[in-house]
Amino acid sequence: MTPRRHPRSASADDLLTTLGRLTAQAREGAEFHRARVELAEALQREMLPASLPALPGLRIAARYQPARRGLDIGGDWYDGFRLPQGALAFSIGDVQGHDVEAAAFMGQVRIALRAVATAVDDPGEVLSRVNDLLLSVNRGLFATCSFFLFDPDSWELQSARAGHVPAVWATVDGDHGIAEDQGALPLGMLPGAGYPVTRHRLTRAGAWVLVTDGILEGPGFPLEAGLAAVSRVVREGAGADPEDLAAEVMKVADSTGHLDDAAVLVLRHDAAAPGPVPLPEGRPGEGRAGHTG
Template identity: 55%
Template structure:
């Protein structure tokens, strides 16, 4: 069998070096895109949460853990002009830098419009129309709640997002029952019904994204029931919001998700108990 000439070997090596260099360049570009998206996403999440007597807020966030995915999950909590607290959590379609940027638009839009009207249904309707006017092809699911710290009244509107989980100090817990509406950015002129809940002493509400409760290893129903159990245990034990948030995000590891995961817990002190 004739042996390859040295020239053929040199050409093959040169070709391999070229392919290796191209692969390295693509990998570096993809990594830089992910790093940029992650930095953009984290930079858009709130640095501080409202500090209100007897009301405790806690958040946890876990980025996507698979490949080059980076999503558009967000949480937010801020004080409204009338002293009540606005709470939002949501998830943007897609897993790329565009999704992270669109998440920033949604969150900023909610905050800006909440200064005009904090009524959850009207706020989601206005945000929906604003996003449609921007002409972006992406959409977002979202839950917005308005909490009155004095009375414990929670007004909630939901745009295609998974429901909240609640628990009370007397051992009751469950999944919030509300009608909801379609995701933001799809249908102009959409109305979002408002449901009222009550945050009682020692009680908790858990807002979360689907990366916490749904994945290859667990159905949405199973994931929500897992959070219901955790919330019920935490409320009966008198644990504070940060302990429940940590337990919920830890439980998200069981779903085998490839998505971001965000948790926002609202708790209310019971003066007759200690955590």
């Protein structure tokens, strides 16, 4: 006997219809999610510099790795460019939040730094003016940032820091350290903020390494441990090719199990020419004549 098929009830038909609709919505939602991820990644790629400047005796390398949580990308950046007076400028930073909005704000910060630096030759003043500019557009976001100027005549590196993690340096003869320069609040938080400047004359060959906190921190991995790990890598690779050193520093991020964006910028330098070069006099509390690195 052929089994009889019982007709589906109205409630069963409604359930199947609902399941079908939800499946279609989920498919559309997944496609929309992928599209937003691709847009954020494209924004990030386009806003990072296509090339970095260099000079005889100074070579630059960089790495960027997006976050590992879907749309959580777009907040970190690095940059390097040549100024009209011949100096080189470098910045690295991290924007509050992620996703397309953070990527767009990051682009604004990076462009503002470039624009202001062409008119101002003091890194602290650059950060101060960019801070006020960002507050004037009232986006409600903030960014940490380190900004460096390299003078090819004096072989001097000037730095200012806006709430960002410190740089790490080492020389080929074994000296090393974490540049605990005096800093100030992140950009976009307080009108009229000032940013102290620290000066370092590069009298010995070595490397300066700038990172974002995605390199240093991860689940159960504190910032201090990350700084110590990067410091070891930089000490061992101070004389290495900057591309190789950048790749080794990025491996620290992999070891922390980080979930955030991660960026690294390496400045690999030879020693300055022998002979004293007078450093400019700073304003009170502006900084100090820095150690070598």
